[in-house]
Amino acid sequence: MGDVLIDIVDWMSSLPPFMAYLTILVVAYLENVIPPVPGDMLVVFGGYMAGLGLLNPWLVVLLATIGGSLGFLTMYGIGYKVGQGLMDPHRYRWLPKQKFEVVKGQLQKWGFKLVAANRFLSGLRSVISLTVGMAHMSFNQTAFWCSVSALVWTALITTAGFYVGENWGVVGEYLRGYGTAVTSVILLFVAFKGIRYNMDRKRKEIGN
Secondary structure (H helix, E strand, O other): OOHHHHHHHHHHHOOOHHHHHHHHHHHHHHHHHOOOOOHHHHHHHHHHHHHOOOOOHHHHHHHHHHHHHHHHHHHHHHHHHHHHHHHOOOOOOOOOHHHHHHHHHHHHHHOHHHHHOHHHOOOOHHHHHHHHHHOOOOHHHHHHHHHHHHHHHHHHHHHHHHHHHHHHHHHHHHHHHHHHHHHHHHHHHHHHHHHHHHHHHHHHHHHO
16 A cells, blocks of 8 residues: 555544545545546545444445546536547556557447446546547447446445455455556557557558
């Protein structure tokens, strides 16, 4: 667990319930806008606090869902407004543009099913929301499916924190391992697509 997360957890432990709920809402929102923010871990900790009777588990799930959904829709709005400008090779160089291409292809194949699965795809959540906005997909359907995804995910990790008690940090270890595995698969897929693209291009050049 990072020092920042430890500080947040220590600080949150001393808060009155209202401020703890507000923290969960804000951090769940920021996780989608600024991916390094440890939103999932804080939700797990919220589940642990609920298990101690300090918080209401239903409110933890509700606020985390609202925060996550609003964060997703914020990035959707940015993608909708900026559009393909995000793919300009001379601008926004910090964005993982290869991932955008992968998500774009998957959106064409799976549509809103990918939005519904976004919370389970660590490393792609923000990319999916931006790409869905860039594609100008229906706002209403996007809002519905990203909310369903956030609800299911936050309910699972809140429940985990609730039942594992003082071992809630173990859930975080599993989440980090899960996130690393998903990110590794994504990077391998991107590399495979890149190699295949270059091989196809060379074949075409030889053929001409």
